[in-house]
Amino acid sequence: MSGVLVIYHSRTGNTAKMAEAVAEGARSAGAQVVVKRAAETNLDDLKSADGIIIGSPTYYGLMAAEIKQLFDGSSDVRGQLENKVGAAFTSSASIEGGNQTTLLSILQAMLIHAMIVAGDPMDTGGHYGVISIGEPKKETLESCKLLGARVADLAKRLAR
Ligand SMILES: Cc1cc2nc3c(=O)[nH]c(=O)nc-3n(C[C@H](O)[C@H](O)[C@H](O)COP(=O)(O)O)c2cc1C
Numbered sequence: 001m002s003g004v005l006v007i008y009h010s011r012t013g014n015t016a017k018m019a020e021a022v023a024e025g026a027r028s029a030g031a032q033v034v035v036k037r038a039a040e041t042n043l044d045d046l047k048s049a050d051g052i053i054i055g056s057p058t059y060y061g062l063m064a065a066e067i068k069q070l071f072d073g074s075s076d077v078r079g080q081l082e083n084k085v086g087a088a089f090t091s092s093a094s095i096e097g098g099n100q101t102t103l104l105s106i107l108q109a110m111l112i113h114a115m116i117v118a119g120d121p122m123d124t125g126g127h128y129g130v131i132s133i134g135e136p137k138k139e140t141l142e143s144c145k146l147l148g149a150r151v152a153d154l155a156k157r158l159a160r
Pocket of ligand 1: 011014056061062093097099133134
């Protein structure tokens with residue numbers, strides 16, 4: 001069984017709802033799932049997961065400071081997250097509000113950790129991860145579940 005860690009930041013609840021759906025999808029694929037706010041996540045949590053899925057509201061077209069802070073602190077475990085499966089999701093206010101650059105900012109940090117980033121197999125529709133505009137709609141939550149299940153499956157295949 002693989003372990004999937006879903007990390008998120010959320011002020012007004014939109015990204016939190018996405019995180020719960022991502023976790024549900026990963027659980028449905030047989031993973032042991034932990035959901036944590038970024039501010040409550042420590043380096044041992046990162047090290048012990050096989051898959052790490054991170055969700056952030058879009059802030060100025062980038063990840064929120066709370067997520068960046070977690071990444072900044074994670075330089076202490078550089079090399080220890082190698083080959084873990086990573087993916088991202090975001091909530092933004094507007095469709096042109098920089099949601100894709102937010103996803104890429106998260107995926108970029110994961111790549112620097114030598115994680116294996118899961119692309120979009122066309123069923124989630126987000127190219128770089130799942131995006132919600134405002135409160136997640138039913139279809140967006142379905143995409144979140146698919147993303148969680150996909151990462152859980154990939155992590156199981158790669159877990160040693
Ligand atoms: C500091 C700040 C910066 C934001 N920057 C953007 C932005 O660049 N583009 C955008 O579309 N929405 C922006 N928003 C709106 C949030 O991304 C949006 O409301 C999101 O759904 C909030 O997620 P949450 O409910 O999980 O907190 C910003 C909100 C805040 C508070």
